[in-house]
Amino acid sequence: MQTDAPLNRRAQEILHSVVKEYIETGEPVGSRTVSKRRSEELSAASIRNVMADLADEGYLSQPHTSAGRIPTEKAFQHYVRYISAGRMPYAETERLRAELHGLATFDERMERSSHILMEMTRNVGIAASMPTHQALEQVELLPLADRRVLMILVTRDGTVRNRVVSMQEAISPDELGSLRNYVNRNFGGWLLDDARRELLRRMAEERAAYDATLRKLAILYQMGLLESEAVPEIHMEGASNLVGIDLHLTAEKMRELLRALEEKKRLVELLDRFLEMPPGELAVKVGLEDVSPVMKELVLIGLTLHTPSGFGARVAVLGPMRMQYERVMAAVLLIGRAFETM
Numbered sequence: 001m002q003t004d005a006p007l008n009r010r011a012q013e014i015l016h017s018v019v020k021e022y023i024e025t026g027e028p029v030g031s032r033t034v035s036k037r038r039s040e041e042l043s044a045a046s047i048r049n050v051m052a053d054l055a056d057e058g059y060l061s062q063p064h065t066s067a068g069r070i071p072t073e074k075a076f077q078h079y080v081r082y083i084s085a086g087r088m089p090y091a092e093t094e095r096l097r098a099e100l101h102g103l104a105t106f107d108e109r110m111e112r113s114s115h116i117l118m119e120m121t122r123n124v125g126i127a128a129s130m131p132t133h134q135a136l137e138q139v140e141l142l143p144l145a146d147r148r149v150l151m152i153l154v155t156r157d158g159t160v161r162n163r164v165v166s167m168q169e170a171i172s173p174d175e176l177g178s179l180r181n182y183v184n185r186n187f188g189g190w191l192l193d194d195a196r197r198e199l200l201r202r203m204a205e206e207r208a209a210y211d212a213t214l215r216k217l218a219i220l221y222q223m224g225l226l227e228s229e230a231v232p233e234i235h236m237e238g239a240s241n242l243v244g245i246d247l248h249l250t251a252e253k254m255r256e257l258l259r260a261l262e263e264k265k266r267l268v269e270l271l272d273r274f275l276e277m278p279p280g281e282l283a284v285k286v287g288l289e290d291v292s293p294v295m296k297e298l299v300l301i302g303l304t305l306h307t308p309s310g311f312g313a314r315v316a317v318l319g320p321m322r323m324q325y326e327r328v329m330a331a332v333l334l335i336g337r338a339f340e341t342m
Contacts, residue, residue: 005057007078013038014050015059019071019079023322026246028068076299076321077286085282085333086326097338106157106313111235113315113335118238120331123319124261126302127335128271129233134159135191138184139225141176149176151225155192165223171216179217183225196226232268236261245320247297257294261318266291271314275302280336282329286321297321301328305336313339 007015017037021029031048038047051069054060059078060069071079096116103109110127117125140152147170153161171179187195203218217225239261242254249257260266274285282303288295302316315335317328 007054010042011050011054012078012082014047015054015071015075016079016082018051018054018060018069019075022071023324026322028063028070030068033068071321073287073297073321080284080286080325083325083329085329088330088334093334096334097341100335100338101341107233109339110233110313113339114235114237117315117317117331117335118241121317121319121323121328122238123241123317123323123328124236124238126267126271126314126316126318127235128268128314134228135189136183136187136195136226138188139180141180141220143171143173143176147171149220151220151223153226153228155228156189159228161228163224165220167219175216178213179220182213182217187226192226192228196221199226232264232271234264234267236267242320245322247320249294253294257292260292260294270300270318271302271316274300275304275314275316277304279304280340282333284325284329299323301325301332303332303336305339315339 014034017034018029021033021037031044031051034047034051035042035044051060054075055062055069059072059075061072062069099116100109100112103112107129110129113127114125117123117127119125135156137154137156139154140150142150142152144150144164147167149165149167149171151163151165153163187198190198199217199221203214203221239258242257247254247257270288270291273291274288275283277283280303282301285300288298288300297320298318299321300316300318302314304314315332317332319328
């Protein structure tokens with residue numbers, strides 16, 4: 001009978017010993033193996049009784065009658081609550097920080113981060129830029145022939161977006177200059193979402209109907225003046241590392257998993273759903289069947305980070321429950337700390 005009652009110290013230690021042994025070997029763990037690894041004297045029979053109780057509570061399963069036990073998803077969920085990130089060698093930390101700092105653009109650093117995470121963990125490395133946090137640097141409005149206007153939007157992270165729109169009525173260069181100055185003076189440094197909301201509020205006020213600047217600005221707003229059209233930029237490396245892992249999937253289910261990882265929308269949902277911790281705080285999610293049944297035996301370890309420029313991003317590692325958690329957690333934190341200084 002499965003329960004959610006807290007484990008006593010002995011049961012917890014034995015459970016964690018089973019999890020660590022299973023991570024190392026991938027084989028069912030017997031009571032004698034646990035007994036040999038414990039410093040505290042406890043007979044194999046006593047350990048076997050505790051393991052039987054853990055099985056009744058849903059922490060362990062037994063593939064065969066004569067075999068040892070293997071940890072369940074519930075066991076891994078318990079285990080990750082009691083561990084912390086390992087320590088990376090100082091030389092490796094400095095080398096990776098210098099490598100990221102040596103890249104010219106934010107997107108290059110994101111792409112390289114996914115590769116670094118894959119190399120360090122032998123799992124799937126994911127890095128995603130989150131353009132919803134883009135802040136306005138400035139807009140430029142330039143007149144073109146045939147009542148057309150070139151709208152240029154520049155954000156604080158260096159993104160530049162150009163759009164040409166056709167107007168029903170001509171707008172003079174002086175008028176465009178006034179509109180540009182109004183936006184830059186009132187909304188420079190604002191997040192684009194906040195700027196759009198405030199501009200909508202101002203245009204909705206009754207006095208806006210008598211303000212020529214806001215009337216013409218409303219037309220440009222409707223044509224996308226403060227819309228960046230940016231979407232999350234996803235970089236993923238190492239999906240093939242999942243192929244050689246026993247995830248208890250048929251060949252067709254494995255193909256379904258790989259197809260799911262190729263869908264940008266699915267990856268964004270995965271990151272949005274499970275990495276909602278405050279910036280810089282590590283999140284560990286064991287079992288991802290809420291996103292897709294084929295991800296039931298996968299784990300996501302990642303964090304949300306905000307750079308000094310105000311641009312948001314998420315970095316994560318996706319892998320099997322049987323992974324080196326301390327090293328994966330350390331790798332993710334290493335990347336996050338490197339971005340904090342950029």
